[in-house]
Amino acid sequence: MPATEEQPISQAGWDFITDLGTLPEDENIIIDFLLQRLQRGQIYTWVGSLLLTLNPNNEVSTSHLYNSSEFNKHIDISHTTYEANPHIFAVAAKAHYNLIKEHGQNAQVIVISGETGTGKTFNACKCLEFLSNINKWSVQLSQGDCAHNIMLRITDACRLISTFTTACTEKNEISSRHGQLVKLHYKSGIISGATINSFLLERNRVTRGSSNFQIFYQMIFGMSPTELEIFNLSKDKYYDILNVIDCNKKKYFQESFQDTLNALDILDFKSDQKKNIFQVLALLIHMGNIKFREDGEICAIDFSNNKSKEALKSTCILSSLTEDTIMELLTTILINPQSTWRKHTSYHRHLVSVDACRNRLHSIIRYMYDLLFHWILNHANKTLSLKQQYSQWLGILDIFGFESFTKNGIEQLCVNYANEKMQQYFIETCVENNRNELQEEGFIKICNPSHTINLYKERLNVIEENLFLTLNDACQSPVVIDILTIIQSVCKNLHNAQKKFLSEKEGNFIIEHYSGPVTYSIEDLLSKNTDKVPNEISLIFSTSKNKFLRSLINFGEEQYLHIVKGSITKKTMLAKLKYNMDTLIKELRKCDLHYVRCVKPNRSINNEWDRKNFQKQLACIGIFDALPLAKCKYPIRLRHQDFYVRYSRKPMEMIDLDKCKLILESIVSKKDLQTQVHFGKQLIFLTEPIFLKLESYRRNYRIKYANKIKTFWIKHSKYNILHILFCSFLKILFTGRKIIPAISKYLGTNFSIQNIYNINKDNTTVKIMLESELKTSNSLEEAPVAQNNKETSHLNLVMENKENKNKNINKSLNETYSEYKNENKNNWPKMLNIFGKVYVLKNWPKIINLRYQLSDIQTKTYLKTINSDYFPKLEHGKDFHMYNDMIDDNCNDNNNNLLKQRLALHSSLMNIDSVKNINEKGYSMYCEKDKIVTIEIDSCLLFYKNRILSRRQLAAIPIRMHTRATCLINSHILPRSVLPQGLQDCL
Numbered sequence: 001m002p003a004t005e006e007q008p009i010s011q012a013g014w015d016f017i018t019d020l021g022t023l024p025e026d027e028n029i030i031i032d033f034l035l036q037r038l039q040r041g042q043i044y045t046w047v048g049s050l051l052l053t054l055n056p057n058n059e060v061s062t063s064h065l066y067n068s069s070e071f072n073k074h075i076d077i078s079h080t081t082y083e084a085n086p087h088i089f090a091v092a093a094k095a096h097y098n099l100i101k102e103h104g105q106n107a108q109v110i111v112i113s114g115e116t117g118t119g120k121t122f123n124a125c126k127c128l129e130f131l132s133n134i135n136k137w138s139v140q141l142s143q144g145d146c147a148h149n150i151m152l153r154i155t156d157a158c159r160l161i162s163t164f165t166t167a168c169t170e171k172n173e174i175s176s177r178h179g180q181l182v183k184l185h186y187k188s189g190i191i192s193g194a195t196i197n198s199f200l201l202e203r204n205r206v207t208r209g210s211s212n213f214q215i216f217y218q219m220i221f222g223m224s225p226t227e228l229e230i231f232n233l234s235k236d237k238y239y240d241i242l243n244v245i246d247c248n249k250k251k252y253f254q255e256s257f258q259d260t261l262n263a264l265d266i267l268d269f270k271s272d273q274k275k276n277i278f279q280v281l282a283l284l285i286h287m288g289n290i291k292f293r294e295d296g297e298i299c300a301i302d303f304s305n306n307k308s309k310e311a312l313k314s315t316c317i318l319s320s321l322t323e324d325t326i327m328e329l330l331t332t333i334l335i336n337p338q339s340t341w342r343k344h345t346s347y348h349r350h351l352v353s354v355d356a357c358r359n360r361l362h363s364i365i366r367y368m369y370d371l372l373f374h375w376i377l378n379h380a381n382k383t384l385s386l387k388q389q390y391s392q393w394l395g396i397l398d399i400f401g402f403e404s405f406t407k408n409g410i411e412q413l414c415v416n417y418a419n420e421k422m423q424q425y426f427i428e429t430c431v432e433n434n435r436n437e438l439q440e441e442g443f444i445k446i447c448n449p450s451h452t453i454n455l456y457k458e459r460l461n462v463i464e465e466n467l468f469l470t471l472n473d474a475c476q477s478p479v480v481i482d483i484l485t486i487i488q489s490v491c492k493n494l495h496n497a498q499k500k501f502l503s504e505k506e507g508n509f510i511i512e513h514y515s516g517p518v519t520y521s522i523e524d525l526l527s528k529n530t531d532k533v534p535n536e537i538s539l540i541f542s543t544s545k546n547k548f549l550r551s552l553i554n555f556g557e558e559q560y561l562h563i564v565k566g567s568i569t570k571k572t573m574l575a576k577l578k579y580n581m582d583t584l585i586k587e588l589r590k591c592d593l594h595y596v597r598c599v600k601p602n603r604s605i606n607n608e609w610d611r612k613n614f615q616k617q618l619a620c621i622g623i624f625d626a627l628p629l630a631k632c633k634y635p636i637r638l639r640h641q642d643f644y645v646r647y648s649r650k651p652m653e654m655i656d657l658d659k660c661k662l663i664l665e666s667i668v669s670k671k672d673l674q675t676q677v678h679f680g681k682q683l684i685f686l687t688e689p690i691f692l693k694l695e696s697y698r699r700n701y702r703i704k705y706a707n708k709i710k711t712f713w714i715k716h717s718k719y720n721i722l723h724i725l726f727c728s729f730l731k732i733l734f735t736g737r738k739i740i741p742a743i744s745k746y747l748g749t750n751f752s753i754q755n756i757y758n759i760n761k762d763n764t765t766v767k768i769m770l771e772s773e774l775k776t777s778n779s780l781e782e783a784p785v786a787q788n789n790k791e792t793s794h795l796n797l798v799m800e801n802k803e804n805k806n807k808n809i810n811k812s813l814n815e816t817y818s819e820y821k822n823e824n825k826n827n828w829p830k831m832l833n834i835f836g837k838v839y840v841l842k843n844w845p846k847i848i849n850l851r852y853q854l855s856d857i858q859t860k861t862y863l864k865t866i867n868s869d870y871f872p873k874l875e876h877g878k879d880f881h882m883y884n885d886m887i888d889d890n891c892n893d894n895n896n897n898l899l900k901q902r903l904a905l906h907s908s909l910m911n912i913d914s915v916k917n918i919n920e921k922g923y924s925m926y927c928e929k930d931k932i933v934t935i936e937i938d939s940c941l942l943f944y945k946n947r948i949l950s951r952r953q954l955a956a957i958p959i960r961m962h963t964r965a966t967c968l969i970n971s972h973i974l975p976r977s978v979l980p981q982g983l984q985d986c987l
């Protein structure tokens, strides 16, 4: 290694360095450092927050890197002793942590990129494995099986999809020939399903005559001769689309075929569906063997060739179509000047060249394969997503790598364009925006605007606006155009500054990509770009007796081809590619991205490391661009306001930097504050350990208050039972009924007084107090609403723990009743109303009388959610009847006046826009749009949404602990002083 005087770090010291940002910005030093790490088996290195991975290329063993002890190191990154060593697990753990803790966006995506064969798919699988394990770890035992099942399905779906999309190429034996975004759906912090998006499948590979997709070889080697015979296939025959089969891989294909069959089973493919899939694959294999010959002025299927004759026969059997129909489909074009459906105006024109017929055959094969793949993907996605709602997702994006072979066609152009687009996005968002942010915050010196991003933009502009547009126009042209002339004219019309990106040489064109020049052949460029699928396919296959083929064609028309039918009708392969990439980038803009860049150091012929190639790979994936930014040691950045909202205990107020500093000072030591925190103009910069410390503080704080709320709830639930007892008792006093039947009626037939005392283990008694008493009573400390309540009437009900339950209850109730009875003689219903008003309606909204007209379903949902634990037999319309009687039947109030009064109070409380359409007649309403139940309870307005019951104001922010089934629903009755920040905001 070229050691220099100025080199600040000795090689020995390198052992402890895990981030390239710590090294001097010298490309040679960086290469040496990385190669030494590789030889020590350290294939992962940080470049700031970006992970650089080296493909070990069989130089070192890496199995120890993915064992359970390594998994355990990353399982809980919130742990204060956690050290983020560079590892693919660390990236997955961070994305998972951000998602679960709602730090950042609701969608986190791990973007894995690099050249072909550098290890993208390998690392994507490791991410999935890690997330699967962490999921298993985090679910409760009861849910464990279910969580395990879904992960098993996701892994199997990925395996199944990979057999249809991977093929052997010059550089990688199992190269992915499509881009894949696996979206793991999270619900309450647990994976509840997934969807897999596939884009840009290299469907030309099916008819290239080179190595085909794995599924074909798995089928030939994996099926027994008898099974193959069902599809007229044989291991010993030669099939054009499969080219020469590499028999050395026989065992590998046999084993992976079993995995594929298992995956199909796990994903709920029925046996006839599995048979249909293989039948279509066999059909494509046979179709590939059909040959053509010129016959006078027209072209026809070559019957003199036995292979071709046999292939046609098998095609007819497998597709359930006649020979004539197949011949018509392959050798003629349906000319229809008016409409496809008006048969009398259409006629068939014979194709005149063998090439034209072959192209037509190949486009049908490619189309059918594409359809089959998307049908399988669609089925798998249906099984994986289980129609569950989800609000968060974590994605793993594995996009096929940059390619440059000796001969490159439109397939490589597509792959390289996709990489070019992703790279531009990376440079724009990760490098440039980052740099600007750091400059604005005075972190790094303001330098001249970087030209890198402009170079990327300019190059993409040339590719999209000049090359692609011209090629697309040429494909639509009715006259035959010479492709070379087109390319030459495109190159000629470029501005001087653009000429370096696209040039023509010896009948080929060269694009100067971000990772170097690639020469593309113009052979078949237009025909492949047109990729015209004959319109007649649908017409002809819809007459087939094979039900699956018919449904496959329908599927294509209904779902998969909707884009083609829509705004980009008749568009070409390149147009569709651009559309797909634009859509993907648009989606990524809404997500937080975690970048993983893969490289593969190779050895040259003399067994030395190929440093030049390695340096080129590092440059191409933007490592050298990201290096200066990696020197900023604060990966976490929060806007002042966001910081305050997340970590402050107090409600929102005017926020300034000093308030944030105060929070930090109360949690972080002075030394850490100086070395690990930087206060910028708009942002607060934190190191990862400090961020995790803050998070851990926040979590403990929330847990503490969640527990307080739970304790409070448990206590008061008992109080509630006593209230029922109290109401029943009053009713009995005035109606002369016996207590037990009344309570039984109220709570359901199996409920006895014994149950009440069983629940009431703390010997809670009920007492009625005057307001004056109430103010001085210590026992009310835990019933804060009563204290704070402005509308509290002169009576209130409180709870006390006393030794002797039975007598006390009766005594206190009797005493109070007689006291009031004497005073109010004939006016007891009013008094009762006051009791009810104060106690039931203010503090315990769960007891709602029928005047609050919830519809059947709303009431049931409401009751079910709120009361099911306590009133298992409660039914709408029946159980509240008694209370309704007490107010309605006996109340002397003028109902209209009462109504008016209530509405007046009600409107004074109406400050929520989304609940404007309150039902004037009733006292509750359901807002369909926002899914909110509004309940007017006397002068109090309650909102019920997402299992949160809140008062006066809607729950403004989602609070995790508040939405869990085990959490308190009625936490609006806690005093503000003991509520955590989130709940304060909510109530």
Ligand SMILES: Nc1ncnc2c1ncn2[C@@H]1O[C@H](COP(=O)(O)OP(=O)(O)OP(=O)(O)O)[C@@H](O)[C@H]1O
Pocket: 043, 054, 055, 056, 057, 062, 114, 115, 116, 117, 118, 119, 120, 121, 122, 123, 172, 174, 175, 176, 177, 399, 400, 401, 598
């Ligand atoms: N960390 C690693 N440990 C062991 N083997 C690895 C590692 N990374 C990659 N490989 C091996 O390198 C080979 C190529 O990897 P992979 O197929 O993941 O590349 P890729 O970048 O996805 O290529 P393509 O873009 O062509 O799909 C595989 O055989 C894989 O097993």
